[in-house]
Amino acid sequence: MSAHDAGSVWLNKRIYEDAEIQHYENLAKAALTPLAGEVAKARQRLIESRDTFTANIESIDTGAIKFMEKKIVEFGKSIDAILKLLKSLDARVVSLEKSNNQDKTVNAINVASVHKQTQKHADEEENDDDVDLFGSESEDDEAAAQVREERLKAYEAKKSKKPALIAKSNVILDIKPWDDETDMKAMEENVRKIEMDGLLWGAAKLVPLAYGIHKLQISCVVEDDKVSIDLLTEQLEQLEEFVQSVDIAAFNKI
The missing domain is CATH 3.30.70.60 (Ribosomal protein S6/Translation elongation factor EF1B)
Structure with a gap:
């Protein structure tokens, strides 16, 4: 092989290598092009998802939320009112119990008064019973009879002066x-x-x-x-x- 042929070989080898590099670069570009498209599609989907999420947030019914908040506040007020009512009822029950205790005290006083009056009448009857209708025997029957008669008259007079007991x-x-x-x-x-x-x-x-x-x-x-x-x-x-x-x-x- 002449010197000219040897140089031509090395020159052709370089061209061959360049052609080979270009070939693989073209293959790489061909492989990357679909991937880039998928990346672009994924990016677009992300953008669309973001816009949809934003639209959903804007479409939330804030009026319904405010209505529920208002109902919660009203419910709390109702609970407070019920608690106040229960406290008021408890105070009234205490008041009624005190009133009943006072009535029992009044009844006890009335019973004591009735017992006192009954005892008084009993004592008066006992005092009446103490009158000796039949005195000790006397040797003089006539004098004894006269004494008994006087005592009977006194007893009847005392009885007649007593007012009738009204129930x-x-x-x-x-x-x-x-x-x-x-x-x-x-x-x-x-x-x-x-x-x-x-x-x-x-x-x-x-x-x-x-x-x-x-x-x-x-x-x-x-x-x-x-x-x-x-x-x-x-x-x-x-x-x-x-x-x-x-x-x-x-x-x-x-």
Whole structure:
């Protein structure tokens, strides 16, 4: 091989290598082109997803959220109102218990008074029994008979001066209205207008029940032979404008 041929070979080899490099570069570009397209598509999808997410956020109903917040606040206020009502009812129950205790004290005083009066009458009867209707025997029968007669007259005179014992009772009535709008003052006035022979009205007071409603608690003294409690109750219930019901809270003999 001549020197010219040898140089030509090396020159052709270089051309061959350049051609080979170009070939592989073309292959690489051909391979990268689809990948670049996929990357571009992925990027586009990301952009679209971002826009969709933004649109969804903007489409959220803020009015509904505000409505729910308002309902939550109202619910909290309702709970507070219920708690206040429970505290008020608890205070009223305590008040009713105190009132019942006071009524029991009054009844105990009445019972003690009746017992005292009964003991007084018993003592008087015992003193009457102490009168000796039959004195010691005397030798003079006539004088003894005269003494007995005088003692009998004295005993009959003492008995005749004693007033007849009238059976009486102390009654406490609970008169309930229809609602909290009932005029309780007018109710009491109409109750006291009821008159019977042997009926004497006493003290009265308003006792709380619930929800602003009060009952009228009034006492009276009745003569048992003249006044029927059932008849009195019926007359009270005839005050239909004011009275819903009548109950006997206490009944004590005097």
